[in-house]
Amino acid sequence: MDITAEELLTRDLDATHRALIAIARTLGDYVRHLLAPVAAGGPGLDGIFYAVTGTANTDLLGRARFEEFSRPYDRQVLEAVGDGLVVLHTCGAESHPEWFADERIDALHWDQFQPGNPQLDAPFGTTVVGGVNKDLFAVDADRTQVAAQLEATLEAAPDRPFLLAPSCTVPTPADGDSLRLLREAR
Structure with a gap:
């Protein structure tokens, strides 16, 4: 039924x-x-x-x-x-x-x-997670966009602790080089 x-x-x-x-x-x-x-x-x-x-x-x-x-x-x-x-x-x-x-x-x-x-700077009183659009991790996506978004997120980071991560589930398969950029971001 x-x-x-x-x-x-x-x-x-x-x-x-x-x-x-x-x-x-x-x-x-x-x-x-x-x-x-x-x-x-x-x-x-x-x-x-x-x-x-x-x-x-x-x-x-x-x-x-x-x-x-x-x-x-x-x-x-x-x-x-x-x-x-x-x-x-x-x-x-x-x-x-x-x-x-x-x-x-x-x-x-x-x-x-x-x-x-x-956006990530919303005042929720807890640690926020996000930073890079999940769609940018697709195999055919432009890695320079991932790098630019990582840099922009880190520069505009909320004035409190946050976890840098894709905005949602990354596409499968994902681009390994883009994932490495995320892993190595500081």
Whole structure:
């Protein structure tokens, strides 16, 4: 049976919330396992990268629906991190990183090159992540643009700690020389 996102959000809200609870519990259990010390049988990771892939986009859910269908379940997963580190990514255009600034996260990542998104100097009170347009890492892209964007980002760096990174997932395959430019940037 095919069902649209709109139907999920309007037809049987109890079933939708039950499914979201189950997903959040499963992800929370997985996060706790990932952060469990090696001595306790876990991998012993220091933290997680948590991506909110579009639910903060106003065109997809809107603020009220985000608060109902995303935030409580995202928080459940983030709470499972405990004292671990969290880099949170909010994906796409109009991704509203400001909606996450009050969460218990260590770094906030969004694509500052997408329409409706703020630049890296936005005052979110946490470490920001970004700097180079993800599209510039394509195999056929111009490496001089990567170098220029890296230089411009570092020169205009926010007056607080930040992590220099592509603005979102880099294309696959990516240009190795462009990735090396990023790795070697100072």
